[in-house]
Amino acid sequence: xxxxxxxxxxxxxxxxxxxxxxxxxxxxxxxxxxxxxxxxxxxxxxxxxxxxxxxxxxxxxxxxxxxxxxxxxxxxxxxxxxxxxxxxxxxxxxxxxxxxxxxxxxxxxxxxxxxxxxxxxxxxxxxxxxxxxxxxxxxxxxxxxxxxxxxxxxxxxxxxxxxxxxxxxxxxxxxxxxxxxxxxxxxxxxxxxxxxxxxxxxxxxxxxxxxxxxxxxxxxxxxxxxxxxxxxxxxxxxxxxxxxxxxxxxxxxxxxxxxxxxxxxxxxxxxxxxxxxxxxxxxxxxxx
Amino acid sequence: xxxxxxxxxxxxxxxxxxxxxxxxxxxxxxxxxxxxxxxxxxxxxxxxxxxxxxxxxxxxxxxxxxxxxxxxxxxxxxxxxxxxxxxxxxxxxxxxxxxxxxxxxxxxxxxxxxxxxxxxxxxxxxxxxxxxxxxxxxxxxxxxxxxxxxxxxxxxxxxxxxxxxxxxxxxxxxxxxxxxxxxxxxxxxxxxxxxxxxxxxxxxxxxxxxxxxxxxxxxxxxxxxxxxxxxxxxxxxxxxxxxxxxxxxxxxxxxxxxxxxxxxxxxxxxxxxxxxxxxxxxxxxxxxxxxxxxxxxxxxxxxxxxxxxxxxxxxxxxxxxxxxxxxxxxxxxxxxxxxxxxxxxxxxxxxxxxxxxxxx
Numbered sequence: 001x002x003x004x005x006x007x008x009x010x011x012x013x014x015x016x017x018x019x020x021x022x023x024x025x026x027x028x029x030x031x032x033x034x035x036x037x038x039x040x041x042x043x044x045x046x047x048x049x050x051x052x053x054x055x056x057x058x059x060x061x062x063x064x065x066x067x068x069x070x071x072x073x074x075x076x077x078x079x080x081x082x083x084x085x086x087x088x089x090x091x092x093x094x095x096x097x098x099x100x101x102x103x104x105x106x107x108x109x110x111x112x113x114x115x116x117x118x119x120x121x122x123x124x125x126x127x128x129x130x131x132x133x134x135x136x137x138x139x140x141x142x143x144x145x146x147x148x149x150x151x152x153x154x155x156x157x158x159x160x161x162x163x164x165x166x167x168x169x170x171x172x173x174x175x176x177x178x179x180x181x182x183x184x185x186x187x188x189x190x191x192x193x194x195x196x197x198x199x200x201x202x203x204x205x206x207x208x209x210x211x212x213x214x215x216x217x218x219x220x221x222x223x224x225x226x227x228x229x230x231x232x233x234x235x236x237x238x239x240x241x242x243x244x245x246x247x248x249x250x251x252x253x254x255x256x257x258x259x260x261x262x263x264x265x266x267x268x269x270x271x272x273x274x275x276x277x278x279x280x281x282x283x284x285x286x287x288x
Numbered sequence: 289x290x291x292x293x294x295x296x297x298x299x300x301x302x303x304x305x306x307x308x309x310x311x312x313x314x315x316x317x318x319x320x321x322x323x324x325x326x327x328x329x330x331x332x333x334x335x336x337x338x339x340x341x342x343x344x345x346x347x348x349x350x351x352x353x354x355x356x357x358x359x360x361x362x363x364x365x366x367x368x369x370x371x372x373x374x375x376x377x378x379x380x381x382x383x384x385x386x387x388x389x390x391x392x393x394x395x396x397x398x399x400x401x402x403x404x405x406x407x408x409x410x411x412x413x414x415x416x417x418x419x420x421x422x423x424x425x426x427x428x429x430x431x432x433x434x435x436x437x438x439x440x441x442x443x444x445x446x447x448x449x450x451x452x453x454x455x456x457x458x459x460x461x462x463x464x465x466x467x468x469x470x471x472x473x474x475x476x477x478x479x480x481x482x483x484x485x486x487x488x489x490x491x492x493x494x495x496x497x498x499x500x501x502x503x504x505x506x507x508x509x510x511x512x513x514x515x516x517x518x519x520x521x522x523x524x525x526x527x528x529x530x531x532x533x534x535x536x537x538x539x540x541x542x543x544x545x546x547x548x549x550x551x552x553x554x555x556x557x558x559x560x561x562x563x564x565x566x567x568x569x570x571x572x573x574x575x576x577x578x579x580x581x582x583x584x585x586x587x588x589x590x591x592x593x594x595x596x597x598x599x600x601x602x603x604x605x606x607x608x609x610x611x612x613x614x615x616x617x618x619x620x621x622x623x624x625x626x627x628x629x630x631x632x633x634x635x636x637x638x639x640x641x642x643x644x645x646x647x648x
Binding site for chain 1: 570
């Protein structure tokens with residue numbers, strides 16, 4: 001009884017070990033390579049439960065998803081031989097695990113193959129473009145060309161480049177300083193212009209105001225002179241009408257008025273002849 | 289969220305600690321047949337020998353029960369779950385209580401899919417002015433070959449958990465890299481002034497669409513909710529110059545305002561002065577005309593009387609005038625004959641001097 005129980009347990013345990021050795025799970029994210037004594041025997045790319053020969057065969061997992069890789073600043077020369085620093089990043093996946101495994105055992109090696117391919121593609125494409133085109137031109141189209149060139153190169157490593165994207169495309173630091181200086185001088189020019197325009201407008205407005213003032217004053221003076229002239233004219237007419245009634249009497253009347261105003265003050269000395277009209281009676285009484 | 293780490297791209301070891309999440313309530317939701325099964329088992333055990341074998345059976349059955357129960361899992365309202373059978377995708381589960389075939393047959397991965405995630409670009413861990421990081425990340429070249437400092441936030445969530453988990457690795461860094469690339473491309477197509485002023489909104493919308501399009505190309509299962517540009521400014525090196533432009537604009541406006549003020553002061557004042565000049569003239573007219581009319585009226589009155597008695601009036605007026613004039617004067621009366629000899633010797637200057645003396 002006890003012996004058979006122990007035997008049962010042992011066989012059960014052995015069965016479990018064999019099961020674990022012969023079955024393996026391939027996750028959605030993975031693809032499996034099956035080796036037999038170090039020799040590649042097959043690929044299990046689809047997810048699910050798979051079987052192998054226990055103990056004799058080993059399984060190695062590779063990534064199935066799209067992976068990313070940063071390519072730090074690569075130097076590239078554009079068509080006018082200006083040096084550019086180009087940051088890019090690459091998205092890739094393993095399409096042929098077998099080729100990939102033969103070309104590169106681990107990810108690090110695979111990435112160095114990839115970055116070589118991408119960097120040379122970047123250089124190749126940028127060498128045909130101007131700086132302006134690289135910065136603001138058809139980046140999408142350029143990135144697609146880089147991708148196509150790099151993809152062709154890595155096909156033999158069992159990899160596919162899904163996308164290459166340019167991040168930073170920059171001039172080296174010295175050039176950045178030059179750009180900063182240029183930006184600064186441009187802004188200074190703009191500021192100076194802005195102020196000058198303001199001053200110009202201000203002067204215009206002031207001049208216009210001064211003109212308005214001058215016109216207002218002149219118009220007013222003109223109107224005033226017209227009014228005064230009219231007044232003088234009217235007064236003259238009134239006088240003429242009144243005085244015209246008897247010119248002789250007017251002369252007399254007005255002369256009398258003028259005498260009173262012009263003479264008759266203490267500072268006047270008068271030498272008179274007794275023959276004058278005023279003394280007519282004066283002399284007559286004396287002489288006759 | 290015990291599953292967050294697994295979901296971020298690490299490969300969970302299917303045989304290792306990647307066991308399914310234990311059902312929250314434990315035995316609360318056990319199907320009844322398990323109870324019966326256990327009961328039966330216990331009865332059988334009791335019938336059997338009370339020795340070692342029965343104990344082992346009991347432990348075994350309890351272990352099986354626990355194993356089955358371990359298949360329960362709860363998906364919270366903000367989450368989705370993918371079910372993998374032997375590593376192969378079978379289903380996506382929505383919120384609620386679910387049961388899966390226990391480990392190792394099926395495993396479940398749960399992720400908060402409505403959780404909003406943020407990826408910051410150009411902002412180095414909250415430090416906005418760490419210049420070394422900034423230099424590599426946030427300075428971008430514009431179309432007119434200026435450099436602009438753009439920092440922004442990308443807010444995103446998972447739109448399709450299956451794609452998110454199984455199509456791409458390094459989600460965060462993918463979003464960051466795509467966003468940076470797109471932003472640099474768009475900045476490169478724009479001039480600096482719109483970027484640092486009114487063009488931000490447009491840039492946000494355009495970059496959002498372009499980032500989404502690129503991620504869709506990867507079938508990344510990511511939905512970009514929003515691109516928030518935190519800062520799009522001239523770089524620190526030239527910021528003063530840009531600020532000076534703003535100041536210059538303000539100055540310019542000030543000049544114009546001052547000029548307007550001058551105009552508004554001077555013109556009404558001149559209008560007033562002009563009005564004064566014309567009013568004075570009007571006054572002159574009134575006074576001159578009135579004066580003339582008065583004088584004329586006076587003359588006419590006198591004249592009317594004069595016509596009544598011409599000689600008398602004339603004489604009277606003459607005499608009155610003479611009287612008045614001569615009353616206040618120094619008078620020297622010389623006879624016509626005598627006068628002719630004397631006049632040349634008359635000391636006229638003394639006469640006037642005498643008058644001066646009297647006045648003084």
